Amino acid sequence: MSLPYAILTALLEKPSSGLELTRRFDRSIGYFWSATHQQIYRELGRLEEAGHIRALPSAGPVRGQRKEYEVLPGGREALREWVGTPEDPKPLRSALLLRMRAAAVVGAAGLRAELARHLALHRAQLDEYLRIEERDFPAERRGTEPDRLRHLVLRGGIDLERFWVEWLTAALADLGPED
Amino acid sequence: MSLPYAILTALLEKPSSGLELTRRFDRSIGYFWSATHQQIYRELGRLEEAGHIRALPSAGPVRGQRKEYEVLPGGREALREWVGTPEDPKPLRSALLLRMRAAAVVGAAGLRAELARHLALHRAQLDEYLRIEERDFPAERRGTEPDRLRHLVLRGGIDLERFWVEWLTAALADLGPED
DNA sequence: TGTCCCATGTAAGGGGTTACATGATTGC
DNA sequence: GCAATCATGTAACCCCTTACATGGGACA
Numbered sequence: 001m002s003l004p005y006a007i008l009t010a011l012l013e014k015p016s017s018g019l020e021l022t023r024r025f026d027r028s029i030g031y032f033w034s035a036t037h038q039q040i041y042r043e044l045g046r047l048e049e050a051g052h053i054r055a056l057p058s059a060g061p062v063r064g065q066r067k068e069y070e071v072l073p074g075g076r077e078a079l080r081e082w083v084g085t086p087e088d089p090k091p092l093r094s095a096l097l098l099r100m101r102a103a104a105v106v107g108a109a110g111l112r113a114e115l116a117r118h119l120a121l122h123r124a125q126l127d128e129y130l131r132i133e134e135r136d137f138p139a140e141r142r143g144t145e146p147d148r149l150r151h152l153v154l155r156g157g158i159d160l161e162r163f164w165v166e167w168l169t170a171a172l173a174d175l176g177p178e179d
Numbered sequence: 180m181s182l183p184y185a186i187l188t189a190l191l192e193k194p195s196s197g198l199e200l201t202r203r204f205d206r207s208i209g210y211f212w213s214a215t216h217q218q219i220y221r222e223l224g225r226l227e228e229a230g231h232i233r234a235l236p237s238a239g240p241v242r243g244q245r246k247e248y249e250v251l252p253g254g255r256e257a258l259r260e261w262v263g264t265p266e267d268p269k270p271l272r273s274a275l276l277l278r279m280r281a282a283a284v285v286g287a288a289g290l291r292a293e294l295a296r297h298l299a300l301h302r303a304q305l306d307e308y309l310r311i312e313e314r315d316f317p318a319e320r321r322g323t324e325p326d327r328l329r330h331l332v333l334r335g336g337i338d339l340e341r342f343w344v345e346w347l348t349a350a351l352a353d354l355g356p357e358d
Numbered sequence: 359t360g361t362c363c364c365a366t367g368t369a370a371g372g373g374g375t376t377a378c379a380t381g382a383t384t385g386c
Numbered sequence: 387g388c389a390a391t392c393a394t395g396t397a398a399c400c401c402c403t404t405a406c407a408t409g410g411g412a413c414a
Binding site: 001002005006008009012013029030031032033034076079080082083084085086087088089090091092093094095096097098099100101102103104105106107108109110111113114117118121122145146147148149150152153155156157159160163164167171174175 | 210278
């Protein structure tokens with residue numbers, strides 16, 4: 001449901017080919033809406049058919065040849081409408097919390113190590129976000145309107161990772177040293 | 180991947196029929212691994228075929244007739260193994276953050292209302308969790324081992340909702356009154 | 359006997375993931 | 387020529403979601 005709008009947003013920020021989009025997703029929009037190149041190509045096809053984007057004239061319909069897309073007015077309008085569309089948050093799905101719940105029934109063997117592993121992963125992700133913040137939002141240029149929104153989004157990611165780091169740290173302390 | 184283990188956990192806590200499981204999911208395990216009754220019936224069939232659970236003898240294979248399941252030793256063992264299995268956290272997927280990112284490009288019309296709506300939803304979920312905590316984990320009985328784990332899981336849900344409430348509140352303040 | 363609810367399913371479709379396939383370009 | 391890489395796609399599978407179907411039991 002959301003992937004086409006993620007792609008429209010990325011293409012408005014900068015017209016790109018499928019593979020470029022995939023790369024950019026991996027280090028930007030993908031942080032809160034990930035996608036593989038197969039998904040992206042499929043969706044690009046649908047968006048083109050719907051008249052929301054078009055391939056730039058330079059590119060012929062040859063397999064294996066780079067095809068760059070840009071957003072058409074209809075696509076921009078569809079994206080604007082979508083921004084104001086209400087959509088409930090999807091219920092949480094955490095295999096880790098599920099494991100803890102199961103551990104309450106069949107024993108917590110191996111659970112501690114898994115919590116520690118997740119803690120390390122979230123710490124690493126947090127560090128990555130903080131580096132991005134330093135690079136893209138230095139203190140001096142946090143005024144402009146689009147930047148404020150983009151920075152808010154990044155802060156969401158940062159705060160969420162911080163939450164997990166803190167919660168996992170507390171959970172590990174609560175579990176004690178045993179396994 | 181996780182659903183069968185969610186079901187095994189629930190069945191170990193209490194043998195149940197498919198519909199009972201669905202109800203219990205809606206107000207317990209489903210808070211961090213939701214499932215519809217169709218998913219549950221399908222998975223019960225697979226678990227039975229795999230020899231991890233069995234229908235209690237009282238129930239014949241008649242359509243429309245209640246069938247209660249219990250976990251077999253093999254199922255318990257499979258669950259124990261799964262608890263210690265490493266699995267990376269799935270990348271975040273938030274349509275709301277995506278909308279904010281899109282709003283930075285095509286304008287934030289309607290975004291403020293949507294943030295406020297989500298804030299109300301998260302507040303409501305937080306209240307529900309807090310009621311459950313009061314009911315199931317009163318201060319006097321927070322010692323026993325399985326309860327400690329279950330309470331940790333609930334705290335995870337509580338802290339996560341609190342996180343969203345705080346972040347959304349801050350985001351709304353940051354956006355200002357305009358639309 | 360009709361109606362409601364309990365209970366267990368079936369069917370269709372969509373998105374996501376993984377593995378694989380094919381064509382173009384570049385450098386050695 | 388050949389290999390590596392860029393680039394676009396196909397195919398199969400699984401899980402989830404939604405809508406619909408069917409049977410049994412309780413009750414007026």
